[in-house]
Amino acid sequence: MDQFAALKAFVIVGEEGSFVKAGAVLGVATSSVTRQVNNLEEHLGVKLLHRSTRSVTLTDVGEKYLADVSRVLEDLDQANRSVMDTGTGPRGLLRVSAPLEFARVHIAPFLKEFGDLYPDLELELDLSNRVINLAEERIDVAIRVGQIESMSLIARRLAGHRRILCASEGYFKQYGIPEQPQDLKRHNCISFVSKAGGRNWHFERDGERYTVKVKGNMRANNSEILRQSALLGGGLILAPDWLVGCDVTCGQLKQVLADWEVTTNTKNGDVSAVYLPHHRGSQKINAFVDFLKAKYEPTPYWLKNVQGCDLLSSSE
Incomplete structure (x- = not known):
């Protein structure tokens, strides 16, 4: 038995909870990983993993052994890197x-x-x-x-990362400026399409919390498309500062409800x-x-590299 290979296989199986995933990480067949871990358990005379058709979990002994072995392998990796990196750069x-x-x-x-x-x-x-x-x-x-x-x-x-609620001056001249979260119900809010949704916008300020279900005439799964639409007066967008922060600073977009933290179904x-x-x-x-x-x-890192x-x- 190659004990080093077996220990590495066991650690990755324990971390990933899967022989298949461990095989992918190691670049070897699942059967090879299974054999290495089985040999290790036989060598130690203990059961390290609970196996079922749906999951792989650590036994109590396996959990402690994983922690100990992980430290040993990390120390070994660090020693190897110290030698290999001498006089060389990343490669x-x-x-x-x-x-x-x-x-x-x-x-x-x-x-x-x-x-x-x-x-x-x-x-x-x-x-x-x-x-x-x-x-x-x-x-x-x-x-x-x-x-x-x-x-x-x-x-x-x-x-850092936060979302900015904004639109063009042209849009606000035509439809007015929202002064509180509930005002968004009468605005055209163009939103990002995601599996988590995106049409519920959450507002928080000094303990106050509101959720507004916005509506609009367009959704997209590409934030740059939404940005371009907003720049042309297409509606209000809730976009990350790294994408529209520069537009707001330049005056091409105007931020509203800036004293509120605004999120979608995912935190900032x-x-x-x-x-x-x-x-x-x-x-x-x-x-x-x-x-x-x-x-x-x-x-602010978003102040750089935005075209225009x-x-x-x-x-x-």
Whole structure:
């Protein structure tokens, strides 16, 4: 038995709760993972996992063993990286997942610079608004906007994130300015389509809470389409500051109900980089995350890189 391989297989099965997912992470057949864990249990003479047709869970002994083995493997990985990284920079393939529009505005402008800094890194981007399973799709690091639901992921905050309720001056001249959340019931609110809904907008201020079911003549699953419509006077939008903050600062859009925190069915949260626990300490992941974090720290990060709104020189 290759004990190191068996221990690694057990840790990933325990973290993922699935032999299939562990096989995907390790890049081996499910049967191979099953055999390694079975051999490990036979070698130790204890049962580490409860198996059923629907789930795989840790036994009490397995839970303690997982914690101990995880620390050992992390120490070993760190020792290996310390030796391998001596005199070298990050290298190899880095697979990154990110929301399409966020990546277009706040990642794409930096890719040339990142590539120049780390010429031995090959970057592969998977751009989609869906929340993917990092293990199943072999993603090293994902950029997430909003609250992180999974407790099994390591999350590093990159920047803040909040939603802005806004429309063009032309729209407000024609239809008036809402002064309280209930006023939105008589406005054309163009909203984002998602599985969680999106037509219930939640308002909170000093303990007051309101939910308004908005209506409008258009919905879309692309935030840039909504932004363009709002710029042309198409209606009110509830959009992230990283997308419309610059438009509001430039005066192309006007924010309303600014003293309220506004959300949809999902909380505002932050912009975060997330990755699996066994990738902790990865040099290539740290290089990418540290690079983005440095880019988002000075000034409001959304004040840069939005086409048609050059306020950078006046803000520095």
